[in-house]
Amino acid sequence: MVRVSYLRSYLPATSLPPYAQATGLAPESWQGDPLFLWRENEANDAFTANWEGNEYVCPRHFRLRKLEGLLAFNNAFPEAGLIPQKHVVDAGAQLENLRDSDPTMRSYILTSPWHVPIRWFAAFLHEERQVVERGDTISIRYRTSMTEAQSRVERAVDIVSGAGFDPGVVGQLRSLVSWLDDFPADAMLELDYGSVAELFSEGDLILDESAADVAASLLALEQGDLERAADFYQNLIRRWGRAQSLAFSN
Numbered sequence: 001m002v003r004v005s006y007l008r009s010y011l012p013a014t015s016l017p018p019y020a021q022a023t024g025l026a027p028e029s030w031q032g033d034p035l036f037l038w039r040e041n042e043a044n045d046a047f048t049a050n051w052e053g054n055e056y057v058c059p060r061h062f063r064l065r066k067l068e069g070l071l072a073f074n075n076a077f078p079e080a081g082l083i084p085q086k087h088v089v090d091a092g093a094q095l096e097n098l099r100d101s102d103p104t105m106r107s108y109i110l111t112s113p114w115h116v117p118i119r120w121f122a123a124f125l126h127e128e129r130q131v132v133e134r135g136d137t138i139s140i141r142y143r144t145s146m147t148e149a150q151s152r153v154e155r156a157v158d159i160v161s162g163a164g165f166d167p168g169v170v171g172q173l174r175s176l177v178s179w180l181d182d183f184p185a186d187a188m189l190e191l192d193y194g195s196v197a198e199l200f201s202e203g204d205l206i207l208d209e210s211a212a213d214v215a216a217s218l219l220a221l222e223q224g225d226l227e228r229a230a231d232f233y234q235n236l237i238r239r240w241g242r243a244q245s246l247a248f249s250n
Contacts, residue, residue: 010056019046
């Protein structure tokens, strides 16, 4: 089974219509069609969370995310021909119709197979990290306000671009800023290790300081201390190297 982590945006429950509470998974087994294999159910439901005494809602909009994912994959590998062009055109038409039917619809969830992208940690402080129970084991979760997340990632863009990093690295951070900017200031952002946590021992999870290492590396870059920045980045590579290699091998 593919292990997946999530970045979710939640809005105050009072700002959205009522949703059924999501389970996120289909009953018992995988589902599929000629182009997709998935385990999520396709209901029009939402994740709910209580944070700082308030109720928040994260609509799943699974069909929207599925279509966006297909088109993003095709755009990333346009010459590979992995998806027949007729299916790409059909997915584009379905996505356009979906957005026309509800112009406010957007994806509230980003997913990453096999690892947590390092850029996601730029939105959080180590102090916002929570060790949570997940079935018979534990996992990691971060939560913060959208305004804080937006400010932190924008700062990361300025630091990384100012340090002369490859445009591809800066571009990934800018894309994250663009996604975050779609949400209002009173939203809440959550990073959930999800099933990626299963790739680590409980001891490794308890000692995980990924957000702290990202923050320290960015601060060192900002101060012009490239050697110290590299040391903290190496901590991240050692922690996430195996998981990232699984992503590329798949």
